[in-house]
Amino acid sequence: MKIKNICCLGAGYVGGPTMSVIALKCPEIKVTVVDLNEARIAAWNDDNLDNLPVYEPRLAEVVGEARGRNLFFSTDVDAAIDAADMIFIAVNTPTKTYGEGKGMAADLKFVELCARQIARIAKNDKIIVEKSTLPVRTAETLQTILDSTGNGVHFEVLSNPEFLAEGTAIEDLFNADRVLIGGKQTPKGKVAIQALVDVYAHWLTPKQILTTNVWSSELSKLTANAFLAQRISSINALSALCEATEANVDEVANAIGTDSRIGPKFLKASVGFGGSCFQKDILNLVYLCRFFNLPEVANYWEQVIILNDYQKYRFAKKIISSLFNTVSDKKITFLGWAFKKDTNDTRESAAIYVADHLIEDGAQIHVYDPKVSEAKIKADMSYLWELNGLTEHKITAKLKQLFVYKTPMEALDQAHAVAVLTEWDEFKTYDWKSIYQNMYKPAFVFDGRNILDADKLTTIGFQVKGIGKG
Ligand SMILES: NC(=O)c1ccc[n+]([C@@H]2O[C@H](COP(=O)([O-])OP(=O)(O)OC[C@H]3O[C@@H](n4cnc5c(N)ncnc54)[C@H](O)[C@@H]3O)[C@@H](O)[C@H]2O)c1
Numbered sequence: 001m002k003i004k005n006i007c008c009l010g011a012g013y014v015g016g017p018t019m020s021v022i023a024l025k026c027p028e029i030k031v032t033v034v035d036l037n038e039a040r041i042a043a044w045n046d047d048n049l050d051n052l053p054v055y056e057p058r059l060a061e062v063v064g065e066a067r068g069r070n071l072f073f074s075t076d077v078d079a080a081i082d083a084a085d086m087i088f089i090a091v092n093t094p095t096k097t098y099g100e101g102k103g104m105a106a107d108l109k110f111v112e113l114c115a116r117q118i119a120r121i122a123k124n125d126k127i128i129v130e131k132s133t134l135p136v137r138t139a140e141t142l143q144t145i146l147d148s149t150g151n152g153v154h155f156e157v158l159s160n161p162e163f164l165a166e167g168t169a170i171e172d173l174f175n176a177d178r179v180l181i182g183g184k185q186t187p188k189g190k191v192a193i194q195a196l197v198d199v200y201a202h203w204l205t206p207k208q209i210l211t212t213n214v215w216s217s218e219l220s221k222l223t224a225n226a227f228l229a230q231r232i233s234s235i236n237a238l239s240a241l242c243e244a245t246e247a248n249v250d251e252v253a254n255a256i257g258t259d260s261r262i263g264p265k266f267l268k269a270s271v272g273f274g275g276s277c278f279q280k281d282i283l284n285l286v287y288l289c290r291f292f293n294l295p296e297v298a299n300y301w302e303q304v305i306i307l308n309d310y311q312k313y314r315f316a317k318k319i320i321s322s323l324f325n326t327v328s329d330k331k332i333t334f335l336g337w338a339f340k341k342d343t344n345d346t347r348e349s350a351a352i353y354v355a356d357h358l359i360e361d362g363a364q365i366h367v368y369d370p371k372v373s374e375a376k377i378k379a380d381m382s383y384l385w386e387l388n389g390l391t392e393h394k395i396t397a398k399l400k401q402l403f404v405y406k407t408p409m410e411a412l413d414q415a416h417a418v419a420v421l422t423e424w425d426e427f428k429t430y431d432w433k434s435i436y437q438n439m440y441k442p443a444f445v446f447d448g449r450n451i452l453d454a455d456k457l458t459t460i461g462f463q464v465k466g467i468g469k470g
């Protein structure tokens with residue numbers, strides 16, 4: 001079966017880049033990405049490619065080539081569903097903030113709405129591809145909804161989780177370690193799996209395309225993120241021990257990473273992992289384990305999150321204790337707000353939680369991030385405080401302790417301390433000598449990413465505190 005028309009529900013960080021790459025690599029397939037969010041779609045259609053709603057290196061180039069040729073962005077969801085023979089669901093699946101499973105389970109309401117809409121519109125057979133990250137056995141729920149509300153057409157549900165990391169999305173899609181496709185082992189299931197394999201085979205080798213049953217595919221996505229996050233929490237746990245013993249966490253990571261069984265990647269100690277996926281997916285895994293009455297397994301994975309929270313708190317506490325146990329009315333400059341470099345995404349960024357702790361202690365937080373806007377930074381804090389039950393009055397008061405700048409030098413002028421929250425390359429290139437001259441003394445640098453040259457900064461006169469450095 002040859003796919004001619006693809007539709008993707010959800011034009012976010014996954015739907016936008018993945019469909020752009022599919023369109024680029026498969027010029028004979030028409031790809032339409034739809035979203036309910038009109039502003040987002042307008043931004044994807046903006047003539048100025050600098051205004052795309054997602055910042056990713058090389059994304060503008062890919063969109064520029066395919067858009068209008070065989071790549072389209074639209075809010076007409078019904079028309080796109082009707083025309084497609086393969087429909088990707090790439091909508092958000094955040095942690096539930098209400099009701100049963102609040103704070104743990106994935107909120108599947110957006111996915112369910114997609115299934116109901118597809119069932120209502122579809123008049124011919126369609127392949128439905130789960131691209132969103134979903135709890136194991138969601139395909140069963142989708143199939144039930146599709147079959148019981150549909151117009152008698154056949155729906156074949158595949159699981160095709162996405163493994164791209166933000167900041168390297170295009171590179172990850174062009175040269176994926178692997179693409180995973182789970183489907184039913186029935187004749188129709190196998191045809192659907194092959195149809196999706198053929199899409200990816202436009203640019204990936206057979207070795208890069210793995211096929212499994214649906215449940216293994218769904219569970220592999222949660223497992224991959226749990227293992228990756230576990231490595232970060234492991235090295236971050238040891239960073240605390242390094243600080244107490246004068247060992248150097250980067251040296252320890254390098255020493256263990258050269259063991260080919262351990263490997264060097266994902267061993268960078270930090271202020272804590274962020275992003276929309278790790279925490280959400282592990283909480284979801286923990287919830288599933290408890291649901292299946294496996295409390296020991298649940299507790300094991302939950303510790304990865306507990307340690308990550310500890311790491312963010314520890315960083316904030318270190319700033320407070322170093323600044324003579326009070327940050328009240330002191331200017332602390334945050335370099336970086338995004339959850340990692342080369343993205344404008346701030347979801348679950350460590351910066352949000354560190355800022356919360358410091359603002360609670362009376363600090364004035366002055367932020368510069370090369371890709372994150374003032375509105376976004378303020379919205380991130382307001383959202384956290386709303387979730388924590390703060391009144392509007394209290395939120396307005398706390399926002400007065402938060403300042404955002406368009407240039408780093410303004411943010412750094414007359415600061416008591418600098419904290420590096422994101423590992424943007426440009427921070428390494430600043431004129432740290434003149435920054436020092438314009439700061440209160442003693443001038444502190446808290447490098448939450450261990451990216452700055454600590455020896456050089458110490459020579460200039462800074463008091464430098466890295467992560468996991470004694
Ligand atoms: N962000 C990542 O790097 C990443 C990587 C791999 C997997 N994932 C998973 O992919 C999924 C999407 O993540 P994201 O970061 O792209 O989310 P996102 O919030 O950036 O985008 C989701 C989009 O779906 C839209 N949407 C919601 N309901 C809709 C509907 N019924 N019809 C049409 N559009 C609808 C929203 O308006 C939003 O624009 C999640 O399950 C996530 O866990 C994310």
Ligand SMILES: O=c1ccn([C@@H]2O[C@H](COP(=O)(O)OP(=O)(O)O[C@H]3O[C@H](CO)[C@@H](O)[C@H](O)[C@H]3O)[C@@H](O)[C@H]2O)c(=O)[nH]1
Pocket residue numbers: 133162163164165166167225228232265266267268269270271272273274275276277278339340
């Ligand atoms: O050694 C490391 C590596 C990462 N991080 C932090 O961990 C977070 C997540 O980073 P990364 O995994 O690179 O970015 P994501 O875009 O969140 O990607 C993860 O989550 C995606 C969504 O599920 C998956 O598709 C990817 O495979 C998975 O890497 C960020 O805050 C990083 O700064 C560290 O602190 N130390």
